[in-house]
Amino acid sequence: MGGYGLYVWGSYGVTLVLLAGEVIMLWKRKRELSKRETVPGYERRDPKLEVL
Amino acid sequence: MNWYKYAAPANFYPLAGKMIPWFTAVTIILFAVGLYFGFFVAPTDAQQGESYRIIFIHVPAAWMGMFLYVLLAIYAGIGWAFNARLASMMATAISPTGAIFTFISLATGSLWGRPAWGVWWVWDARMTSTLILLFLYIGFISLQSSIDDPRRADRAGAVLALVGVINVPIIYFSVQWWNTLHQGATFTARSFKMAPSMLWAMLILLAACWIYSIAVVLARVRCIIREREREAPWLAAEAISYERSADRVEAGT
Numbered sequence: 001m002g003g004y005g006l007y008v009w010g011s012y013g014v015t016l017v018l019l020a021g022e023v024i025m026l027w028k029r030k031r032e033l034s035k036r037e038t039v040p041g042y043e044r045r046d047p048k049l050e051v052l
Numbered sequence: 053m054n055w056y057k058y059a060a061p062a063n064f065y066p067l068a069g070k071m072i073p074w075f076t077a078v079t080i081i082l083f084a085v086g087l088y089f090g091f092f093v094a095p096t097d098a099q100q101g102e103s104y105r106i107i108f109i110h111v112p113a114a115w116m117g118m119f120l121y122v123l124l125a126i127y128a129g130i131g132w133a134f135n136a137r138l139a140s141m142m143a144t145a146i147s148p149t150g151a152i153f154t155f156i157s158l159a160t161g162s163l164w165g166r167p168a169w170g171v172w173w174v175w176d177a178r179m180t181s182t183l184i185l186l187f188l189y190i191g192f193i194s195l196q197s198s199i200d201d202p203r204r205a206d207r208a209g210a211v212l213a214l215v216g217v218i219n220v221p222i223i224y225f226s227v228q229w230w231n232t233l234h235q236g237a238t239f240t241a242r243s244f245k246m247a248p249s250m251l252w253a254m255l256i257l258l259a260a261c262w263i264y265s266i267a268v269v270l271a272r273v274r275c276i277i278r279e280r281e282r283e284a285p286w287l288a289a290e291a292i293s294y295e296r297s298a299d300r301v302e303a304g305t
Contacts, residue, residue, distance in 0.1 A: 015156050015160065022148065
């Protein structure tokens with residue numbers, strides 16, 4: 001990258017981490033909901049999941 | 053066809069579920085094509101060398117941060133004015149994605165500013181107003197999280213969203229109104245100041261970010277509907293149907 005690798009790959013790396021993180025958090029939230037709906041007596045463990 | 057029926061969470065929920073896989077597939081294709089164009093087709097910039105390639109994610113992320121805030125404010129306003137539950141849920145669903153894109157635009161802008169301007173950050177009009185946009189997103193999310201009653205949270209969030217929307221045109225016109233370090237508009241409706249291959253890469257990645265946002269917001273609003281409507285009979289029927297199909301998958305039938 002002509003000496004600019006840190007900046008270019010850093011930018012795309014930050015983007016990948018944040019977007020992938022968002023997708024993973026959403027998947028976890030969906031899984032928590034499914035457990036709550038199908039497992040009798042299951043209580044939500046992580047309220048932070050309700051933000052993302 | 054009565055499209056208004058999709059204003060009800062019970063009707064919108066299955067529609068959103070059917071749309072998500074298609075939007076996901078298109079997102080992956082657009083990101084792949086856009087990144088290929090950006091790294092292998094677009095030429096090296098004469099002045100900035102390879103560092104300019106950050107533009108292909110920085111500009112789409114900045115635009116998405118602004119677009120999503122306007123969309124959030126519209127949904128919040130509709131939810132408040134018409135007492136429309138689904139519109140308020142959509143505003144809540146949009147906010148984290150908009151905040152993430154705004155943060156990406158600030159982070160990538162900083163990483164681009166260091167080699168281009170020699171500094172990680174300056175308090176110029178565009179960067180400061182974009183930082184304020186990030187604070188507005190965080191404020192919206194925090195305000196809604198701090199209020200237990202969802203409908204009160206929706207109304208409070210709507211006030212903040214509608215007041216804050218004035219910041220979006222300030223961000224957009226800041227490079228014209230003030231003497232800023234940040235460059236002016238790369239392209240307008242009348243002209244564009246970059247090579248066609250660079251422009252195509254940027255536009256394809258902008259489309260990728262848009263479709264990604266739609267997929268993620270639809271997935272999140274389905275979670276919000278399930279949380280808020282948990283006592284509704286239609287959702288109990290969905291849960292039973294899901295449990296039965298999960299049992300069938302487990303049994304291999």
